[in-house]
Amino acid sequence: MPCAWYRYLLRVQTTVTVAILGAVASGCAPTTADEFKRAESSGTMAAWRQFLARHPQAPEAIKARDGLDAATFEEAVAQNTSEAYESYMEEFPEGVFIKNALGALDDLSFERAAEDERYDDYLQERPRGKHASTAQQALDKELL
Numbered sequence: 001m002p003c004a005w006y007r008y009l010l011r012v013q014t015t016v017t018v019a020i021l022g023a024v025a026s027g028c029a030p031t032t033a034d035e036f037k038r039a040e041s042s043g044t045m046a047a048w049r050q051f052l053a054r055h056p057q058a059p060e061a062i063k064a065r066d067g068l069d070a071a072t073f074e075e076a077v078a079q080n081t082s083e084a085y086e087s088y089m090e091e092f093p094e095g096v097f098i099k100n101a102l103g104a105l106d107d108l109s110f111e112r113a114a115e116d117e118r119y120d121d122y123l124q125e126r127p128r129g130k131h132a133s134t135a136q137q138a139l140d141k142e143l144l
Contacts, residue, residue: 036060045071066096073097082108106130115141 039051048068076084110131113122119135
C-alpha cells in the first residue's frame, strides 16, 4: 500500500496534497475550515474547485462558489477574449460579474469592428450595444 501512495504523490506532486496526506498520516487531518482558509488564501480557480469537490455541502461552500465566480472572472479579464467571457457566462449565468462580462464582450466586439471599420457588423450584432451611437456616427461619416 505505501508504494501506491508514493506513486500517487510522484504523479500529483502538489504541496496541498502532500500537506493533507502528511496530516492524515500523523493523525491530524485538516478541518473543512482549514481547507477553506487555504483555498481562500490561494484564491485560484483550482483551489476553489478542489475545495468544492471535497466539501460540496459544507457551510463554506457558498463562499467558495463566490470565490470561484470571482477567480473565473479574473481569469477571463486576464485573457480578455470573447471566448473567456463567454465561458465565464456559461459557467456562472447568474454570476456576480455577469454585467461586467457582457460589457467586456460589447467592448471587444466594438474594438474588432473599429479595427476593420466594420461598424455595420457591430450594429447588426449589438443594435443596443453601448457603442451603438458611436458606430452609427462612424457609418454615417463613411457614407458622406
